[in-house]
Amino acid sequence: MKMIQENWKKLAFLFLILLLLFLLGNWGQQKAEESWNINEAGAVNSPLSDPAENDKVVGETGTEVLTSKSDMKAVESVVVDIKGAVRNPGVYSVPSDSRLHEVIEKAGGFTAEADPIQVNLALKVWDQMLLYVPVKGETTEVVSPPSNTQLPAPEKINVNTASQSELMELTGIGEKKAEAIIEYREQNGGFQTVEDLLMVPGIGEGILSKIREDISL
Template sequence: MWLLVPAVSALLLVAYFLFPQEVPESVPVSSFDLNEAESPQQTETPPTVEPIQISPVVDVKGAVAHPGVYELSPEARIQDLIQAAGGFLPEADSRAINLAMKLQDEMSVYVPAVGEEILLPESPHSAAATGDTMVNLNTAAEAELTSLPGIGPSKAAAIITYRTDHGNFKTIDELKEVTGIGDKTFEQLKDAITVK
């Protein structure tokens, strides 16, 4: 009999470990869903703000069918302006114009005739001295650039290429970064150029 008590105790211990009692389902500490933890600001993409694009109003003169002022789309280029103006006249020197240049508001584009030279006045009392006819590095065509002292066709082409690749000139001093234009050339023409 005295052996029966330890045997029953041992059986109860084995049964306890082999057949665990049913434990009531645990209640989660919080029924808060982790997906709900993210705030709407974190999951929603903020709306993108589109930059305001201005339709440039541009004046075109010279050897085009219909000179005048035109308003074009924000992405328009000089080629689009020439088309809007009815195209080049037969005498137009189309090589003097960079047709790929993007238009800017208040820009003035002059299309020269073949053989036409655009010269800046040399008198200190002329309009050039007051800045009225200074050559704008950001809008000047090849013919205008070659009218500058020390600028031939190859340097004019280099200026246009630089402007196309790097965007508009911010200051006239940036002209010295163009291949072939050093301090000496810059000193010759700095009073005749501007950036707008």
């Protein structure tokens, strides 16, 4: 009888241990689920997972791509007419910094009859350029860039209408002299001749000779 009671005690003790382990397992699972839910909520609220923020990032990237494309379109191009011994003669639009060999490649390259020795492949192209590639035994003029390109003449400063800052762009005219020029023209109705500037205090023949070619009335 005593042995049976001890066995029951052992079984009861074992049952309590199993029950405790079961309860601890459930408690740990609940904690894990709570922690997971918190992490999920943090991830949802995170700027990285916010759809609006993601859209914003994509939008910014898209803008950069569009900007790059617009920059590519903004690259200046020139038109070149190539004739003679090339496989595909015609008019080609190329970037303004292209060399002649690039245009010839675009035209299909030289034909078998071409005489490439007479062609300067390193020549930089220009707009409206006309190139004739000769065949062997044929002579042609050497192609050279146009020499009639001139920079536009700088615009002259009108001493009767120019602002103080514009007048100060003239050689030898500082803030005080610019103010004196404006004061003189307001009091006298403007300058009738360039020499009238000599009536302005601080302006003599030396300064007038320096600015004479840069001013107008």
